[in-house]
Amino acid sequence: MNPERYNNNSQTNPRKRPLVEEPNNDKQPITLNSMVVAIDHSNLFYTVCSICEKTLPEPSPNTHISNSSSSSSSSIPFCKNCNFNSASSGSKRLFRVLMSIATEKRVVVVIMFDRAARVLFGCSADEFFDFAKTHPFAAASAGNALEGEMLKITLSQPKNGNARHLRVVSVFPLRTGFQPVIETLRELYRARGGS
């Protein structure tokens, strides 16, 4: 994986780079081996507009209850960017996973977005969400399945100044026989005789 791909600024204008070579100022992505300590399985996704992929507000959980009048219209996520009403399948979920990893030196919390998370989950966020609808403990089980997993992980500093966590640029499972979470869960629920 080439981390430069994710850094549009330096690609479009290489002259912005300082002429004097600086010592490691922590702006370069770093690659290290780590172990998964835990993931925050209570909040694995966010919702985006399927057209422009801008983040949408979470749909109100009581949308389906208040269908008596037009009062539900306020709870339908609406993309302000392209003026698209996302109620008609115009939205999709992407992974956004907070994960604690242990490196040689310390435990850090990192944030993993869709591209990297798919490597570990083995499916799209929408597919996982659908699976979790019929398997209520799927998210917690996913956390259990990933705990202790050894990963070669590339981290970058957040580009957004408000972001607090190092961002996972790429992830590579080190264990021989690693299988994505969705495969593990399907086997697990099959073995339990669940639906």
Ligand SMILES: [Zn+2]
């Ligand atoms: Zn949009």
